[in-house]
C-alpha cells in the first residue's frame with residue numbers, strides 16, 4: 001500500500017461489484033494507503049485479495065466504520081444497508097460513494113457520472129450517489145448529442161446481463177445451463193434460453209422500479225427536467241454487460257455525420273459502427289472494459305430529428321465500479337476528500 005495514500009473502505013467487498021471495485025482501484029492505481037473490506041457477518045474472517053495481499057473482511061457496523069478513519073468509502077451492499085450505514089460513515093468524516101438506489105433521487109445528494117456532470121460533486125454533504133448501471137452507459141453516450149441537438153425525448157429498451165442482479169443472478173444462469181435449479185431462485189422465472197421483461201418491482205402504473213430509475217436518474221444527471229424518458233427493462237441470459245436500443249428525438253436538426261463525429265471524440269465512448277464489416281457493439285466484447293460502446297447509428301424517419309443507436313457497456317465496470325472509482329479520482333483531484 002502507498003504511504004500517504006487514502007484509507008478506502010469497500011462495503012460489500014465480497015459481492016460482484018465490490019470485487020470489481022477492488023480490481024479497478026488496483027488497475028487505475030488509485031492512491032490507496034489502506035484498504036478495508038467490509039461485508040455482512042457471514043463473510044467476517046474471509047479474505048479478499050488486493051495488490052497481491054490477503055486482507056481479512058470485517059463485518060460492516062458502526063464500530064468498523066468509526067475505527068476505519070477512512071477518507072472514502074465505496075458502498076455496494078444494497079439499498080437498505082446503504083440507508084443505515086452511509087449516514088454513519090459520513091458522520092465519521094468518510095465520504096461515501098454509494099452504488100445502491102438509496103439516495104439517487106434525493107435532491108440534496110449529487111448523482112454523478114464524471115463525463116457528464118462532474119460539477120455536481122462540489123455540492124456534496126458526505127454522500128454521492130452512483131447511478132443505475134443502465135442509466136450510466138446511456139447518459140455517457142447521449143450527453144454530447146444532447147449538448148449539440150438538445151434531446152427532447154428518449155425511448156429505450158434494455159437487454160440486461162444477469163450480473164446486474166449480483167452473484168445469485170449469475171449463479172442461477174450458470175446452474176440452469178447445467179440443467180440444474182437454484183433454491184431460492186434470484187429471478188421470478190428461468191433465465192436460461194429465456195428473457196424476463198421484469199427487473200425490480202412493479203409499480204401501480206405498470207412500470208418497474210428499474211424503468212423508473214432510468215427515467216428519473218437521466219434527467220437529474222443531464223440537469224434538464226424537460227427531457228422525457230420512456231424505458232422498458234429486460235433481463236437476458238448474458239454475462240458480459242448491458243445493451244440498450246435507444247431512440248432520441250431532438251429539438252435541433254441533426255445529421256448522421258454530425259452525430260458520428262461527436263461520438264468519435266466523446267469522453268468514455270468508443271464508436272463501433274461499420275455494418276459492412278458486421279462491426280457493432282456486443283456485450284461479449286464489452287466485458288472487462290471501461291468504455292461505453294456505441295453503434296448501429298441510423299436516422300429515425302418516423303419523427304423529425306430522430307436518431308436510433310445501440311449502446312453496450314460492462315455493467316460491473318462503467319455501470320458500477322469504474323464510475324465509482326472515477327468519482328473518487330475526481331474528488332481527490334478537486335481537493336474534495338480529506339487529506340490522508
Ligand SMILES: NC(=O)c1ccc[n+]([C@@H]2O[C@H](COP(=O)([O-])OP(=O)(O)OC[C@H]3O[C@@H](n4cnc5c(N)ncnc54)[C@H](OP(=O)(O)O)[C@@H]3O)[C@@H](O)[C@H]2O)c1
Nearest residue numbers: 012014015016017039040043076077078100164166167320
Ligand atoms: N451488479 C451490478 O451490475 C450493479 C450495478 C450497479 C449497482 N449495483 C448495486 O450494487 C449493490 C451490490 O450489488 P452486487 O451485484 O455486487 O450484489 P452481490 O454480488 O449480491 O453482493 C452483495 C454484497 O453486499 C454484501 N451485503 C449483503 N447484505 C449485507 C449486510 N447486511 N451488511 C453488510 N454487507 C452486506 C454482501 O456480503 P456477503 O457476501 O457477506 O453476503 C456482498 O458483499 C446493490 O445495491 C446493487 O443494486 C449493482
